[in-house]
Amino acid sequence: MRGLRLPGGGELPVLGQGTWGMGERRGQRAAEVAALRHGLDLGLGLIDTAEMYGGGGAEEVVGQAIAGRRDEVFLVSKVYPHNATRRGAIEACERSLRRLGTDHLDLYLLHWRGSTPLAETLDAFERLRTDGKIRHFGVSNFGPDDMEELFTSDLGRQTATNQVLYNLTRRGVEWDLLPWCRERGLPVMAYSPIEQGRLLGEPVLRRVAERHGVRPAQVAIAWVLARDGVCAIPKAATPEHVEQNRAALDLELTSADLAELDAGFPAPPHPVPLEVL
Numbered sequence: 001m002r003g004l005r006l007p008g009g010g011e012l013p014v015l016g017q018g019t020w021g022m023g024e025r026r027g028q029r030a031a032e033v034a035a036l037r038h039g040l041d042l043g044l045g046l047i048d049t050a051e052m053y054g055g056g057g058a059e060e061v062v063g064q065a066i067a068g069r070r071d072e073v074f075l076v077s078k079v080y081p082h083n084a085t086r087r088g089a090i091e092a093c094e095r096s097l098r099r100l101g102t103d104h105l106d107l108y109l110l111h112w113r114g115s116t117p118l119a120e121t122l123d124a125f126e127r128l129r130t131d132g133k134i135r136h137f138g139v140s141n142f143g144p145d146d147m148e149e150l151f152t153s154d155l156g157r158q159t160a161t162n163q164v165l166y167n168l169t170r171r172g173v174e175w176d177l178l179p180w181c182r183e184r185g186l187p188v189m190a191y192s193p194i195e196q197g198r199l200l201g202e203p204v205l206r207r208v209a210e211r212h213g214v215r216p217a218q219v220a221i222a223w224v225l226a227r228d229g230v231c232a233i234p235k236a237a238t239p240e241h242v243e244q245n246r247a248a249l250d251l252e253l254t255s256a257d258l259a260e261l262d263a264g265f266p267a268p269p270h271p272v273p274l275e276v277l
Contacts, residue, residue, distance in 0.1 A: 001013045001014070001015070001043050001044075001045065001249075002014050004187040004229060004230075004231055005185065005187075006136060006160050006161070006187065007158065007159070007160055007184075007185060007186065008136065008158060008160065010106075010135070010136070012046065012074065012107075012160075012161060012187050012189070012231055013044075013045055013046040013074055013231065014225055014230075014231040014232070014249070015044060015046070015221070015225060015231065015232055015233075015245070015246070015248070015249050016044055016045070016046025016047060016048055016074070016076075016231065016232070016233045017035075017036055017039045017044050017046065017047050017048070017233065017234075017235070017236060017242070017245075018048050018191060018233040018234055018235035019032075019036075019047065019048060019049040019050075019053055019058040019061065019062060019235065020050075020053055020058070020191070020192075020235055021053070021054075021058075021235060021237075022049075022053060022054060022057070022058040022061045022062075022235070022237070023053060023054030023055075023056070023057025023058035023059070023060055023061045024054040024057060024058075028237070029060075029061055029064075031237065031238065032061045032065075032237055033061055033064045033065045034239060035236055035237050035238055035239055035241070035242050036061070036062065036065035036066075037065050037069075038239040038242050038243075039236065039242045039245075039246070040065070040066070040069055040072050040073070042242065042243065042246045043246070044242070044245070044246060045072050045073050045074050046073075046074045046076070046231070046233065047062055047065075047066070047073055047074070047075055047076065048076040048077075048163075048189070048191075048233045049062050049075075049076065049077050049078075049100075050077055050078035050079075050109075050111055051077065051078065051079060051080060051083070051092055051095065051096050052078070052080055052111060056095070056096075056099050059077060059096055059099035059100050060099050060100075062075070062100055063099055063100040063101040063102070064101075066100070066101070066102070067101060070102055073106075074106045074107070075100065075102065075105050075106050075107070076105065076106065076107040076108075076109065076189075077093075077096045077100070077105055077107075077108060077109070078108070078109040078110070078111040078140055078163075079092045079093065079096075079108065079109070079110060079111060080092065080111055080114075081110065081111060081112055081113065081114020081115070081116065082114060082115075082116075084110050084114060084116045084120075084121040084124070085116050085120055085121070085124070086120045086121075086123050086124045086127075087124070088124075089121055089124035089125065089128070090124050090127060090128060093105070093108060093128050093133055093134065094133070097133065103132075103133070104132055104133055104134060104135065105133065105134045105135070106134075106135045106136065107134070107135065107136045107137070107138060107160060107161065108125060108128065108134040108136070108137050108138075109137070109138045109139055109140045109161075109163055110137075110138075110139045110140065111140050111141070112140060112141040112142075112276070113139075113141070113142060113146055118149065118150055118153075118156065119153060119155075122137075122153065122155040122156060123155070125137035125155075126155055136160035136161075137158075137159065137160060138159050138160040138161040138162060138163070139159060139161075139162050139163070140162065140163035140164070140189075141163070141164060141165075141274065141276050142162050142164070142274075143177060143273070143274035144176045144177050144180055144274075147162065147177070147180060147181075151184075159186065160186075160187070161186060161187045161188065161189055162177070162181060162186065162188055162189070163188075163189035163190075163191055163233075164177065164188060164189070164190065164191070164274065164276075165190075165191055165192055165274075165275050165276055165277055166178075166188065166190035166191075166193070166224065166227075166230065167190065167192060167193045167194065167195050167199065167220060167223075167224060168195075168199060168202075168205070168220055168223055168261060168264075168265040169195055169198075169199060169265055170192075170195070170275050171265070171266075171267040171268065172267075172268050172271070172272035172273070172274070172275060173188075173274070174267050175267070175268070175270070175271040175272070176271055177274065178227070178229070178230070181229060182228060182229050185229075186229075187229055187230070187231060188229055188230045188231070189230075189231050189232075189233060190224045190227075190230050190231065190232045190233070191233055191277075192234075192277055193220055193221050193224045193232045193233075193234050194216075194217050194220045194221065194234060195220075196277070197217075199216065199217075199220050200215075200216045200217055200220075201216075202216070202264070202265075203264075204260060204261060204263075204264030204265070205219055205220060205261070205264070207260070208253070208257050208260060208261060211257070212251060212257075214247065214248075214251060215244055217234070217244060217245070217248070218244055218245075218247055218248040218251055219248075219251065219253070219257075219261075221234055221245060221248035222248045222249075222251040222252075222253050223253060223258070223261055225248065225249065226253055226258065232248075
């Protein structure tokens with residue numbers, strides 16, 4: 001699995017497993033655990049979750065999936081903005097660690113910008129890092145102005161990544177945020193690379209997929225992976241879906257494919273506010 005260099009050392013795998021929507025129905029838990037474990041079998045060691053997902057249920061699913069396999073996993077979780085105070089972030093992280101059944105996270109993110117001053121959240125993150133409970137910290141759903149403010153402090157400049165919505169239909173970040181991050185060597189994590197499935201019926205995507213003998217989702221993920229400095233974290237709830245996502249890593253889109261996709265899904269002609277789901 002190729003990776004993106006993280007500021008401060010280490011690598012972020014370019015393709016992982018998302019867990020948004022997991023842990024919400026107890027009857028589906030065994031299947032969700034099996035899907036994540038199958039992903040590990042295929043080398044998809046990056047797993048992204050959050051205390052928000054399923055009210056902590058997704059973290060419990062991940063905890064079951066990685067039991068006995070923690071050394072295979074690059075584990076990411078996120079803290080609610082209302083928990084991101086100097087004390088609250090530490091307590092929230094400790095709750096996440098208990099649900100995940102581990103003593104540390106590889107990456108801990110502020111889920112989105114809230115009312116707590118960034119300096120206070122960063123202080124909590126640094127305390128967690130000093131105590132060995134997290135290896136890296138970062139942010140999610142931060143636009144260019146938020147990133148500029150974040151980087152005014154020494155701790156802020158140690159941010160490891162920004163996780164944002166990015167796919168063929170959500171290309172606004174190409175105007176400003178992606179170039180800003182690339183200039184600073186900051187990897188970007190793309191969530192919802194297939195727009196929660198809404199992309200899959202698009203004719204242009206289907207045409208490219210048919211030429212390669214693959215599924216439209218694989219083309220959409222491969223397009224994200226072709227962007228410099230970007231990783232993707234698609235969700236998969238079945239082993240078959242996991243295998244399809246993994247296959248996107250081996251799909252090489254041609255220049256003609258990329259041109260056709262650009263024409264079918266043009267980037268906005270001007271800067272737009274950061275989009276979120």
